[in-house]
Amino acid sequence: NQPNWLSFSALSYIQIDGEVQIKEVEARIQQMLKQYAEGQMQARNGISYDEYIAAGNGYDYFLQPIKDIHLHSHLEGEIKPNGNVTYIYIFSIVAIFILVIACINFMNLSTARSTERGKEVGIRKVLGSAKGQLIGQFLTESVIVTLLSAVLALLITSLAIPYFNEVTGTTLSLDQVITPLNIGLIIALILFIGFLAGAYPAFFISSFKPVTVLKGKLKTSGQGIGLRNTLVVLQFTISIALISSTMIVNEQMSYMLNKPLGFEEENVVVIESAFALNNSQNTVNWSRFETFKS
Numbered sequence: 001n002q003p004n005w006l007s008f009s010a011l012s013y014i015q016i017d018g019e020v021q022i023k024e025v026e027a028r029i030q031q032m033l034k035q036y037a038e039g040q041m042q043a044r045n046g047i048s049y050d051e052y053i054a055a056g057n058g059y060d061y062f063l064q065p066i067k068d069i070h071l072h073s074h075l076e077g078e079i080k081p082n083g084n085v086t087y088i089y090i091f092s093i094v095a096i097f098i099l100v101i102a103c104i105n106f107m108n109l110s111t112a113r114s115t116e117r118g119k120e121v122g123i124r125k126v127l128g129s130a131k132g133q134l135i136g137q138f139l140t141e142s143v144i145v146t147l148l149s150a151v152l153a154l155l156i157t158s159l160a161i162p163y164f165n166e167v168t169g170t171t172l173s174l175d176q177v178i179t180p181l182n183i184g185l186i187i188a189l190i191l192f193i194g195f196l197a198g199a200y201p202a203f204f205i206s207s208f209k210p211v212t213v214l215k216g217k218l219k220t221s222g223q224g225i226g227l228r229n230t231l232v233v234l235q236f237t238i239s240i241a242l243i244s245s246t247m248i249v250n251e252q253m254s255y256m257l258n259k260p261l262g263f264e265e266e267n268v269v270v271i272e273s274a275f276a277l278n279n280s281q282n283t284v285n286w287s288r289f290e291t292f293k294s
Contacts (some may be wrong), residue, residue, distance in 0.1 A: 003035045003036075003041070004095070005033070005037035005040055006037060006040050006041065006059075007046070008076070008077055010225065011077075013066070014063065016063075025063060026061070026062055026063055029061045029063075031057035033059060033061060034049065036177045037049075037059070045057075049199070051192075051233060054168060054211050069082070070082055070083050071085040071088070072081045072085060074264065077276075084170040094242065097238045097241075097242060098242075099193060099235075100235075100238060101235050101238055101239060102149075102197075103193060103196055104232075104235040105235065106142070106145070106197040107197055107200050107201055107228075108202075108228055108231055108232065108235075110138075110142075110198070110200075110205075111200070111201050111204055111228060112203075118205070121134060121205055121206060122209075126140065131206050131207070134202075134205070135203060135206045136201045136205035138196045138205060138206065139194070139195060139202050140197055140203035141195030141198065142194045142195070142197055142202070143190065143191060143198070144194075146192070146193050146197065147190050147194070147196035149190075150186060150190050154174070156260070156294070157174065158174045161173065161174060169202055177285025200227075253293055
């Protein structure tokens with residue numbers, strides 16, 4: 001009813017044929033802008049469209065996928081505040097670090113218990129078990145432990161989600177996680193972590209010599225001790241980094257919430273347009289400000 005090619009009040013969603021190039025559509029939109037908006041630009045600014053663009057002004061129209069709006073858009077006039085993909089990266093890195101710590105714990109505990117399982121390995125080798133069979137057994141045990149851990153983690157998550165939503169003001173649910181794609185990713189992650197955490201213990205324990213083990217002369221090599229010490233140092237380094245980061249963020253949030261702002265927060269009145277801006281001369285009409293002040 002009231003065509004206005006300089007208004008940003010309408011949100012436009014366009015379904016594009018899969019065979020059409022996005023850049024081609026964007027180029028056509030720029031042509032349409034010049035065709036329909038040029039007259040209104042000249043009337044409002046008092047100069048030609050080309051002069052307006054040459055001065056560094058203009059409107060940049062572009063297309064973005066709907067799935068990118070929430071985390072990557074950050075434009076003026078969004079329907080609601082956007083999320084931030086940086087936070088997702090940060091929390092994902094923290095989750096990976098926690099998994100690494102858990103894997104290191106599992107490796108160290110498994111190798112520490114190697115003396116207890118040494119006789120088992122020696123007897124099985126004497127009875128004809130091949131090294132590959134022993135490695136398969138220990139890797140299978142590791143995957144089963146990881147599977148049980150994943151089930152327990154999902155159970156704890158389902159119980160914690162209501163409290164998490166209450167604290168953060170979100171509406172997350174476990175149904176958003178339990179999808180065919182995510183189930184496949186979880187299974188792949190279980191297998192990957194199981195093999196990652198169980199690989200070193202499996203190869204380490206299965207390499208025991210039956211005669212040495214059964215005689216009770218099992219000794220840990222210097223190389224094995226060095227690797228375990230390295231893993232322990234790495235584990236504590238990651239733990240200290242995570243704990244320190246948590247404390248720093250907590251202190252920063254406490255500072256932001258409790259720092260005096262320098263003015264009384266109660267009974268403050270905000271008046272819009274207390275003074276007028278003269279667009280043509282880029283000056284402020286202070287007379288209105290004094291009127292409001294009085």
